[in-house]
Amino acid sequence: MFSLLQSEWFKLSKSNIIYILLAGPLVGLLIGLTGNESIFPDEVNQWTGALLMMNLTYALLFLPLITGVLAATICRYEHQAGGWKQLLSLPVTRGKVFVSKYMLLMLLILAIQVLYLGSLLVVGLIHGYTDAFPMEIVWKSIIGGWVATLPLVALQLWMSLLFKSFAGSFAVNVIFTLPTILAINSERFGPYYPWAQPVFMMNVGGDTSSTFFIPWEQLLMVVGGSFLLFFIGGFIYFQRKAV
């Protein structure tokens, strides 16, 4: 298992993955520096205000979309010139290949989340925030957003195994991500839509009266449930896939 992860890592280091990872903080900076954070009242912590504003675009669009790009990237070598045959003729089980690819993807998403936190710090430094930095941001927003991508990554890995081309799996991703814009405005439907979970999970503030406050149990049920569905679906598909 460990050597499989290591080989995945080798393949990765020769691809242009670093540019894709850097897109995360770039988008964070873009929104953070051009956006208007004075929409929040003065009593809101400056860091929290900036994060909430940045999250509106980042968690809503960027994070779900980039999971698909990353998933397609780590399956790229295998799709080219019979790579699946070569990889699967090694003494490894298909299950282990699937799990190691999944673990690597989650690591990459974590890296993007940490880089995004970095971009928030840079935005704060440039704007010269004087408020204390709330550590809650790190735990709730960065880690919470990461957990919320668990099912999305599982589905995108499945789609990337299925489609040879980037465009195919990306199209599926877009079809599911776009309705999020409407879903988060709906109190009834939003909490159950897996693609809307990053927005909810990355939300900070803990104000129970705000529309975006969703109980943890419900979030974990939706995220956990859809994760199991997509992960098992992808796992079974890969077991049966003809290479």
Next chain:
Amino acid sequence: MIGKLILTDLMKIRRKGIWFLAVLGPFGVVALQMVNYGLRKDWFIQQDTYSWFYYIRNVNAFTPFALVLGIVILTSFMASIENETNSWKQIIALPVSKWSVYLSKYTTLTILLVFATCLLTLFSVCFGIFLGLEGEVLFLDLIKYSFYTFLASMPILGLQLWISIISQNQGIPITFGVIGVILTYMAYFLPDWMIWKWPSLENQWDEPLINACFGLAVGLAIYVFGMLDFIRRDVK
């Protein structure tokens, strides 16, 4: 020659779900309005905005966004047909010039996008009539808002096609496209000169025609630049 190349390109995209995407895109934009009007119909009537004028603007709020995403997907797809199977060499080896290969890809994409734009106009008219909005049907406005948006997004089309065709790894154009989509989403905050703002048809003069004209001119310029670069390049 160019006609035959376009025919082969159209043949290559058959039964790959591309036409389906070209239908799904405009349908999705109108479907978002179905949800919007389905949930908030009373609110629109109350606000006195239950009319064609506001309906067209509501539809157009999502069009740029869907269009740019569509461009990213379709351009990457067109390039990956040759990239995946390493068949650029085969095409270039045929007795065709390199510029016509590029032009044929561009034209095929334009055909797909114009098709989607026509469908968008059709779908929005149908749903608008179904809603029974107040006042006359503003056909001119509908056509204007659909086709101006398409013209205004032509620079993005040229840029994405160029990046897709020269990239071995399609992750690069798609990531670039995702950033473009985010910029389109934030169009309100962007300065007028950025091409990602143009599809929103917003500018400081409040005249959508300017965006469409600039879109067409700059779009063709980027296309020519991409084509010249493609001619110079070695194929792998």
